Amino acid sequence: NLVLCCKGISQTLAAFGLESFLDEAGCKLVFYLHKVSRGASLSTTCLLSGFQTIKLCPSISRWMDLHIRSPKCIVFCCFLCWVLHFMVNIPIAMYVAGPTNSKNMSMVFVYRYCSSHLSGILFSVTAVIYTFTDGLCLALMLCTSISMVLVLHRHKQRVQHIRSSRLSPRTSHETRATHTILILVSMFVSFHALAAILSYWITQLQNPSQWLRSIAVLVASGFPT
Secondary structure: HHHHHHHHHHHHHOOOOOOOOHHHHHHHHHHHHHHHHHHHHHHHHHHHHHHHHHHOHHHHHOOOOHHOOOOOOHHHHHHHHOOOOOOOHHHHHHEEEEOOOOEEEHHHHHOOOEEEEOHHHHHHHHHHHHHHHHHHHHHHHHHHHHHHHHHHHHHHHHOHHHHHHHHHHOOOHHHHHHHHHHHHHHHHHHHHHHHHHOOOOOOHOOOHHHHHHHHHHHOOOOOOO
């Protein structure tokens, strides 16, 4: 909800021509909350997928203490993710300014209502950090999802002879769970990967078209939606 509100509402107002509706404090707040909520959404989704994998895989669960799989531990880890992103994204608020103080057009290409004081080197370092963390989350999500699908497939094969005697026409629970996992991971990886590619493409263009910027915003809001 924070990702959609911070980016969607502001971008919608900018699309209708209201490009100076935020002052410097508003720009800092919108940028900061968007980065924090996006990072927390990304990391907590991977975290919960990891906990689900631990719960499903007997070989992993056997080595884990029961406290690690408890709801309190999951909530605490999600809380740590929020705290981490609140701290990591503090520099974002420092370098964001209002729409009339633009020194670097790279951010204006994505957010027409705000600008940034990031230099070329600092912008490149920030981009590398975000690319690494996003790539790490995508890789973890892929690994945990593949592990869960394999566990469910093996379990389905084990109980196949029991279900065959019942002659039940309904789809098995393992098949439905596998379809849900595959849909989730496909949307997760495709939306985030495509959003990262479009964002990089926009920063490399001198004057990207409005259609490209709008598509980038739409894709970035795809998975939260």
